[in-house]
Amino acid sequence: MAADPTKPLLRLTPGNQAARPKGRPQPIPRPAKFTAAAQNAAFGPRFRRLEQVLGRDPSGLTLRSDPSALAPERLLVFEVRGAVANFANAIRRVPGLELIDEEELEGDEKDKSPEAYLLVPDVTALQNILSLWKRWVSGQAIGEGFAPWRDVFATLRDIRVWGPGDRVQDGDREILAHEIELMGDEEILPVEIELVFRSSEDMAASNQQGVISEIRAVGGTLVTQCRIPDIAYHALLANLPVAAIRQITERSATGLSGMDPVMHIRPQSIVAPVQVEDASQLQGGLGPLPSEGQPILALLDGVPVSQHPLLRDRMNVDDQFDLEGAAVVAERAHGTAMASLIVHGDRNTNEPPLARRIHCIPLLGAADQFPEDRLIVDLVYQAVVSMRRNDDPSAPSVVIVNLSLGNVRKPFHGRLSPWARLVDRLAHRYGILFCVSAGNHAGSFEIASIPTMAAYEATDQPDRARHTLSALSRLITSRRLLSPSETVNGITVGSANIDAVSAADRRSARGRVDPYHPMIITNPSSGLGPGFANGVKPDILMPGSREHLTMVASGTALAVRPSGPARPHGLKVAAPPREGSSNWEHYTSGTSAAAALASRTAHRIHDALEDTYGQDFLSLPHHQRAALLKALLVHTASWPQDSAELIKSVLGPADAKQFVRQKDNIRRFLGYGVVSPDDAIYCASDRATFWAVGTLAQETRRSVVVPLPACMSGQSLPHSVTATLAWFTPVHPGRQSYRSVKLSLLASSDEIDQFRVQPSKTQPDVNQASKGTVFSRRWLGDKAPALTVDSEIELIIQREPDRGSKIDEQVPFGVAVTVAMPGIIEVYNEARARIAPPIAVPVR
Numbered sequence: 001m002a003a004d005p006t007k008p009l010l011r012l013t014p015g016n017q018a019a020r021p022k023g024r025p026q027p028i029p030r031p032a033k034f035t036a037a038a039q040n041a042a043f044g045p046r047f048r049r050l051e052q053v054l055g056r057d058p059s060g061l062t063l064r065s066d067p068s069a070l071a072p073e074r075l076l077v078f079e080v081r082g083a084v085a086n087f088a089n090a091i092r093r094v095p096g097l098e099l100i101d102e103e104e105l106e107g108d109e110k111d112k113s114p115e116a117y118l119l120v121p122d123v124t125a126l127q128n129i130l131s132l133w134k135r136w137v138s139g140q141a142i143g144e145g146f147a148p149w150r151d152v153f154a155t156l157r158d159i160r161v162w163g164p165g166d167r168v169q170d171g172d173r174e175i176l177a178h179e180i181e182l183m184g185d186e187e188i189l190p191v192e193i194e195l196v197f198r199s200s201e202d203m204a205a206s207n208q209q210g211v212i213s214e215i216r217a218v219g220g221t222l223v224t225q226c227r228i229p230d231i232a233y234h235a236l237l238a239n240l241p242v243a244a245i246r247q248i249t250e251r252s253a254t255g256l257s258g259m260d261p262v263m264h265i266r267p268q269s270i271v272a273p274v275q276v277e278d279a280s281q282l283q284g285g286l287g288p289l290p291s292e293g294q295p296i297l298a299l300l301d302g303v304p305v306s307q308h309p310l311l312r313d314r315m316n317v318d319d320q321f322d323l324e325g326a327a328v329v330a331e332r333a334h335g336t337a338m339a340s341l342i343v344h345g346d347r348n349t350n351e352p353p354l355a356r357r358i359h360c361i362p363l364l365g366a367a368d369q370f371p372e373d374r375l376i377v378d379l380v381y382q383a384v385v386s387m388r389r390n391d392d393p394s395a396p397s398v399v400i401v402n403l404s405l406g407n408v409r410k411p412f413h414g415r416l417s418p419w420a421r422l423v424d425r426l427a428h429r430y431g432i433l434f435c436v437s438a439g440n441h442a443g444s445f446e447i448a449s450i451p452t453m454a455a456y457e458a459t460d461q462p463d464r465a466r467h468t469l470s471a472l473s474r475l476i477t478s479r480r481l482l483s484p485s486e487t488v489n490g491i492t493v494g495s496a497n498i499d500a501v502s503a504a505d506r507r508s509a510r511g512r513v514d515p516y517h518p519m520i521i522t523n524p525s526s527g528l529g530p531g532f533a534n535g536v537k538p539d540i541l542m543p544g545s546r547e548h549l550t551m552v553a554s555g556t557a558l559a560v561r562p563s564g565p566a567r568p569h570g571l572k573v574a575a576p577p578r579e580g581s582s583n584w585e586h587y588t589s590g591t592s593a594a595a596a597l598a599s600r601t602a603h604r605i606h607d608a609l610e611d612t613y614g615q616d617f618l619s620l621p622h623h624q625r626a627a628l629l630k631a632l633l634v635h636t637a638s639w640p641q642d643s644a645e646l647i648k649s650v651l652g653p654a655d656a657k658q659f660v661r662q663k664d665n666i667r668r669f670l671g672y673g674v675v676s677p678d679d680a681i682y683c684a685s686d687r688a689t690f691w692a693v694g695t696l697a698q699e700t701r702r703s704v705v706v707p708l709p710a711c712m713s714g715q716s717l718p719h720s721v722t723a724t725l726a727w728f729t730p731v732h733p734g735r736q737s738y739r740s741v742k743l744s745l746l747a748s749s750d751e752i753d754q755f756r757v758q759p760s761k762t763q764p765d766v767n768q769a770s771k772g773t774v775f776s777r778r779w780l781g782d783k784a785p786a787l788t789v790d791s792e793i794e795l796i797i798q799r800e801p802d803r804g805s806k807i808d809e810q811v812p813f814g815v816a817v818t819v820a821m822p823g824i825i826e827v828y829n830e831a832r833a834r835i836a837p838p839i840a841v842p843v844r
Contacts, residue, residue: 001686003678007828008612009632010683010835012692012817015703020798031082031111033154040137043159046070047133050126060123064260067253068161072126074260075100075162075196078117081110081155087117090148096125100196100232100263101734103415104533114157118734120196162196164251167262175267175409177249185243190223190268190372194418195261197232197734204234207261211236214256218244226378230429231421232733237268237375269376269407269419269483272440273368274334275589278566279575282309282583287344287353289313294397295359297603299342300383301404302335302364303327308582310574311336314343315358318394320386321379323365332576334368335360337588338404340574341596342603346543347572347585348500354603359387359395363405376407377418384426399606399626401432402599403490404592406439406482406527416532419484421733427489428728431622431812433602433630434490437595438538439482439527444552444561447471453551456558457513462646468515468549469650472524476668481527481537488739489728489773491630492537493595495526495544496674499571509568512548513560521643522669523547525562526591529668533739535771536764538671540637542597545570545589565589571597601677602629608681609691612839621812623728624693628814631726632691634774635816636679637672639762644670660765667764672776687820688831694797695810696743701798704815708755709830712821713787719821721757723747723795724776727813740803741811745775746796755793757781793817 034042050070053062063071070076091097101118108114121129132149135142142150168176179189193211198204204227212222220240227234240248240256247255248265256262286309295316303324306317317324342358345351361383365371370379380403387395403423410417423434449467450456459467472479485492497516515524522528523544531537546569552559565571570587578584606629609617617625644666651665652658683689692704712719729741757779759766769775785791797813821827832838 001684001822003682004684005682007683007685008608008839010688010690010832010839011613012690012704012706012835014692014694014797015705017697017700017702020699020701031080031155034156036137036139039153039156043156044137046159047130051130054123054127054130058123060126067163067258070126070159070161072123073120076119076121077158077160077162078119078152078156079105079158080115080117080152081157082113083115084148084151084155087148087152090146091119093145094125094128096122098199099734110157118162120198164253164257167257168248168251168265171411172266173249173251176245179267180242180245180249183242185241187242188239189242189245190237190239191245192266192268192375193236193238193256193262194264194266195234195236196263197234199229208234208236211256211259211261214259215240218255220244223373224375224378226375228377228381228422230425231418233377233418233421235375235377235418237373267409269370270409271364271368271370271405272408272442274337274592275564276333276337276575276586277564278570279578279584279586282585284347284350286310290354290356293356295357295395296397296606297342297400297402297599298359298361298387298395298398299335299339299402300361300363300380301338301402302368303332303362304335304339304360305329305332305574305576305582308336308574310340310344314353315339315360317360317362318386319362320383321362321371321374323362323371326365326371327362327368328366330576330578331367334364334592335362336576337573338402338592338596341571341593342402342600345597345600346500354600355607359398361386377422380419381422381426384430384432388430399432399622400599400602400629401434402596403434403436403484404595406437406485408439408482410483412481412483412486412531416486416738417483420487421731423484423487424489424731428730431626431728433626434487435595435599435602436485436487436490436492437591438485438492438494440495440525440590440592441479441527442525442562444559445471445475446557446559448557450558451556452554452558453513461518465516465519465646466650468524469646473651476528479528481529481531485527486531486537488532488535488731491539491598491633491774492531493591493598494538494541494671495523495547495589495591495594496520496541497523497546498543498674499545499569501546501567501569505567506569509548509566512550512563512568514546514548514569517546519642519646520640520674521646523562523590524549529671531772533771534768536667536671536769539774540598540634540671541674542594542601543571544591544594545587547589598633598675601675601680602633604677605629605632605681620693623812624695624814627726627728627812628691628693628816630774631724631814631816632680633675634672634726634776635689635722635724635818636676637674637776638778639666639670639673641762644762663765664768667768672764683828685825686822686827687818688828689816689818691814691816693812693814695812696797696799697810698806698808699799699801701796704795704797704817706793706795706817706819707831707834708785708787708791708793708819709827710787710789710791711824711826711830712785714784715821715824716782716784717821717823718780718782719757719785720778720780720819721755721793722776722778722818724774724816725797725813726774727811729773729811730807730809739773740807742770742800742803743775743811743813744770744798744800745777745815746798748794751793752779754786754791755781756783756785
């Protein structure tokens with residue numbers, strides 16, 4: 001049944017914290033080891049040279065003159081077979097050694113999951129490593145507390161220095177080479193130079209000054225710098241002449257690409273312009289103005305047209321970076337569109353506006369781009385900190401931040417970007433739910449199986465959808481998430497082909513073909529997962545308009561590209577002024593729009609809970625409210641059955657025994673699925689949703705007891721239980737144990753069996769779903785449950801042993817549970833009657 005505003009979500013109180021049962025520890029698989037003799041033959045010469053040079057030159061200056069040598073203050077890469085248990089702790093026993101990063105490498109025929117450890121040693125540390133190596137090779141005891149070093153030496157695949165090929169990665173190199181292709185040597189181009197993060201401020205300052213000196217030596221200038229210890233980030237923005245950039249693209253061992261303090265050199269971050277088309281005069285009512293309550297949602301985006309009739313008196317604009325003056329009013333499309341979607345939703349749906357103002361901090365300036373003199377990580381950091389700083393917070397009540405921005409030059413390929421690390425840190429530090437767009441790939445692609453657009457348009461469904469998906473499946477690696485949407489603590493939002501365009505307007509599309517209708521699926525341009533550590537990404541799909549395709553070329557193969565939004569397929573939003581009037585609307589689409597609608601949904605959930613529970617809800621800590629919003633936002637997401645079957649049939653594998661790989665391919669496109677916003681906000685007569693919040697200390701658990709309505713007993717009808725758990729984890733930058741806290745959601749198999757349900761097949765595999773900070777499961781059945789008036793399901797929220805260093809803090813969580821039996825209208829009332837204390841039913 002449809003969601004009913006008179007049936008609010010039902011609150012449960014978790015049980016007290018109890019110790020997590022101590023099970024038998026899982027054995028850690030040990031990688032195959034090489035013999036000491038083989039390792040000595042392979043790596044002995046490098047260590048012997050190190051010993052000889054240090055014997056003659058204890059300072060190590062001679063080694064520093066050789067860019068390939070193991071040298072002091074140089075980033076060394078230890079590549080090993082598999083993971084080395086407790087290595088991060090063991091390096092602390094070597095004075096002068098810093099662990100910069102742990103990275104899981106791509107597997108090969110020798111090892112399915114090799115890892116790399118990036119270390120910066122000083123002279124003393126190098127001497128200690130050398131001593132450990134000599135003892136191990138000679139068969140001597142390596143010393144108490146140094147056992148992981150024995151495993152490193154025995155599984156070492158390679159030891160090398162961080163070189164120009166690491167500093168200038170392939171994708172960045174291609175962009176820079178393309179940028180300078182037609183430029184003269186003296187022309188200037190901005191680049192971002194990320195430094196190896198050093199925990200010592202003195203060492204960091206010394207390294208920074210050395211890099212600045214080199215920038216000036218090659219004819220460049222420093223624009224700005226940023227160092228954020230919380231996320232182990234230190235970077236410079238510099239303007240460099242083309243001659244210096246050409247040297248970088250050649251990965252020269254001299255100049256900036258050869259400097260030891262440099263970690264990465266990248267082109268300056270840019271944002272893709274929002275797609276907006278087909279303007280028309282404003283129509284329809286504006287809705288009531290918001291109340292005086294403080295904003296709970298912040299928009300970090302472009303400068304909005306704050307005096308647009310749809311936005312006037314509905315937002316606070318905090319232009320702390322002075323970008324409003326640089327943004328031409330007629331070009332303020334991005335921030336205006338996102339603000340409009342958050343406040344009003346898609347204007348084709350005629351939804352009421354939000355009841356509170358939103359807080360807007362512009363991050364885009366001229367031409368809806370990042371300012372040329374700032375690093376985007378610095379901008380986001382300053383913007384969020386300003387809202388919550390202790391002395392004078394600008395928006396202290398904000399628990400939702402919309403980030404419909406992404407760096408089109410930084411697709412995710414396994415390593416977390418500094419921007420994503422920042423989002424994760426700020427989410428945990430302040431208790432903020434970040435709704436982040438997955439990113440769009442608007443480039444053309446070939447549908448090799450069809451020669452012409454006419455043939456493509458004439459192809460019946462589902463064959464047309466199959467041809468389209470088959471073409472996109474060959475491009476998965478090039479259509480990945482855009483930074484910062486690989487965030488672990490945030491919610492990543494993909495774009496589903498959903499809009500509210502009327503049938504009459506739909507028929508007016510010319511030269512554009514809908515690739516998927518009538519099925520609901522990810523739009524062709526939407527960024528694809530998975531996320532960090534193979535987690536589920538995007539988390540959810542929200543409407544991004546029914547994206548159409550237009551022809552680029554035809555012949556032996558058809559080349560198409562996603563078309564811009566328009567009245568026949570788009571989301572209607574406020575538009576910048578034109579023709580001397582501000583009363584304009586136009587259409588937009590994509591993942592930016594989808595993220596804005598996700599933020600709006602989170603706001604509406606908060607409003608509904610506030611309406612029902614008042615101060616009891618508002619008095620909850622930010623972290624618990626934000627975690628609950630996160631859980632409820634994902635809670636109703638589900639895979640459309642026809643879309644999941646299509647993806648499985650196209651991407652395979654065909655073998656039904658390979659169901660884990662099949663689900664892996666489905667969740668790359670769909671994540672947890674398409675959200676039903678109203679169902680996340682209200683219950684229905686035949687559906688009851690419960691919620692609970694709390695915290696967990698190290699290795700503890702809490703129970704949540706969910707009442708099962710007796711009216712469902714004996715009914716041989718479809719019914720279900722859905723449970724979603726969300727939390728914010730502390731993070732360890734540079735560590736494979738980056739998500740340091742893991743929570744589990746456990747259900748009694750006896751109680752699940754009593755309710756006569758089984759795990760749904762249309763959801764991510766349980767191991768895939770457990771990689772992030774939100775976990776959602778659904779159980780389905782159609783056999784009659786055997787329930788009594790006091791039947792219940794006990795769910796356990798459990799904190800597993802912390803990964804890496806133990807985290808001595810309470811971790812907040814939010815959980816949502818829904819029981820449903822379509823058509824049985826007593827479900828909600830019976831569930832509500834068993835909640836103590838009872839809640840009042842809102843009058844609307």
